């Protein structure tokens with residue numbers, strides 16, 4: 001798989017990139033390095049500045065400040081038609097007056113490729129996206145999924161150094177979207193180009209990308225491999241936006257060797273020091289719902305290191321492979337717990353008294369100054 | 382008996398919209414039919430408004446009435462030239478106003494409507510005052526008519542092209558730029574073909590406005606006589622039948638232009654590669 005190469009000279013580098021509309025910064029001093037050849041996802045809620053960022057890379061928007069560098073060359077002020085970058089637009093933007101064939105041939109023809117060569121290349125591209133027999137049609141005569149593939153072919157045929165995809169799957173229904181995700185990933189591996197895929201769907205970003213950058217309010221919150229981001233979020237926004245998290249208020253009591261101890265309402269928990277975004281004062285103690293295990297209250301067996309005692313199950317919902325519990329702590333805060341449905345395991349019911357337990361190495365500590373609910377309001381998008 | 386009445390009622394109900402549509406069309410086209418019919422009229426006496434007999438004389442002796450053909454020629458010349466200039470300027474203005482942000486854009490949008498909203502008689506007389514005060518009193522003629530016609534056609538062109546352009550996704554032009562088309566190629570390959578129906582409509586509208594105009598032209602024509610002015614003058618002594626021939630021809634030409642334009646814009650899409 002296209003694992004990001006070590007900081008190469010072919011990379012796309014955004015430095016201090018800013019776009020202001022009046023006083024409002026749509027993109028705010030963004031620093032980002034996209035390794036060449038990677039499938040890179042830019043993930044963030046609607047309105048966080050993803051499209052604006054892409055448009056500045058494509059040359060369709062002039063940055064207020066900062067630079068865009070591609071393969072060592074500063075392209076910040078270059079006209080869009082002089083950049084080795086192509087875009088798959090959010091709305092596809094296919095030329096309605098041209099056939100599919102002419103749409104796809106548009107780029108090569110403008111670059112001076114002969115009619116005959118362009119035609120051969122177009123056929124190859126249309127075969128790649130499995131639209132060979134639609135070459136003579138107009139865009140309006142194709143379905144949404146087909147139009148999306150034409151837009152992809154029209155961009156890919158130019159072999160850009162960077163392909164920008166602005167929520168290309170947004171308009172498709174769920175089933176087609178999953179199918180196109182796989183297809184896009186396959187094509188990216190085939191052609192080996194750098195893809196920057198913009199999406200507000202965290203599942204899409206995690207399944208497709210080698211590297212995910214989580215964006216919020218014009219800035220990058222955190223960047224890394226999907227598993228890395230999921231395993232160790234560094235901000236409350238990432239913890240909530242990428243999957244779900246339980247965040248409980250606590251204060252650090254001390255660090256012993258590799259372990260940070262935190263005093264909570266219902267006891268003391270520990271976390272590895274490298275999983276602490278901050279290791280002093282007030283913190284949010286975080287743990288993913290599926291990492292937490294429920295056991296009968298007071299049962300000494302089955303503890304995993306960190307424990308919160310005397311909680312009550314307040315809601316149970318069965319979700320096939322797992323059961324999702326909502327558990328109320330003595331403090332009144334409610335946490336989520338996802339238990340795998342092993343046949344041997346006893347199902348719990350609303351009102352049951354339980355203890356929560358999880359391993360210290362699944363615990364992470366975040367700065368208490370951040371809003372614990374940041375990123376949650378976008379859950380159902 | 383009852384059943385047949387019900388089916389008749391159903392039939393009327395089902396075709397009501399169609400019938401109303403046909404009646405409206407009939408209403409709109411009746412004057413045109415009258416013109417076509419009268420172009421073959423051989424009037425028996427001084428009353429030229431009744432159909433007395435069929436003849437082709439009006440068609441074969443088209444230029445017989447004094448000044449008829451010269452006035453048509455003048456109107457055609459001015460119409461074509463004014464259309465060309467107004468369509469060109471108006472299209473550029475429409476692009477500027479839809480695709481670019483500049484100071485005074487909102488004001489320009491309002492001012493563009495003024496010539497359309499102002500009564501023609503006011504426009505015509507104020508133009509005349511302007512020409513005279515600029516020392517052109519003795520030089521009224523072809524060029525003053527031309528200037529006047531470009532002036533009042535311009536608004537219609539801008540408004541027509543703007544409407545078409547506003548309905549066009551600016552991302553299409555951005556996609557063209559993203560696909561290596563420079564400004565010139567983007568305009569000719571994407572913007573122009575997509576806006577063309579609007580430009581054509583604007584040109585047709587301009588021509589018919591110019592060809593048709595009487596009030597403003599009459600005030601600013603000096604010694605020149607355009608076709609509407611000729612008809613107005615002829616009306617006092619009895620309209621020659623040849624005028625209906627001109628009318629029929631104009632109608633036929635308009636019809637052909639519209640039909641050809643429609644087919645042309647459909648075909649153009651296929652031959653861009």
Ligand SMILES: Nc1ncnc2c1ncn2[C@@H]1O[C@H](COP(=O)(O)OP(=O)(O)O)[C@@H](O)[C@H]1O
Nearest residue numbers: 021025026044045046047048049050051052053
């Ligand atoms: N031309 C513009 N004028 C003013 N505000 C804009 C403009 N374009 C985008 N914005 C604002 O910038 C922010 C980011 O927009 P965008 O980049 O489209 O977000 P995303 O693609 O992440 O949904 C939004 O709040 C949007 O309203």
Ligand SMILES: [Mg+2]
Nearest residue numbers: 050051090167
């Ligand atoms: Mg967007």
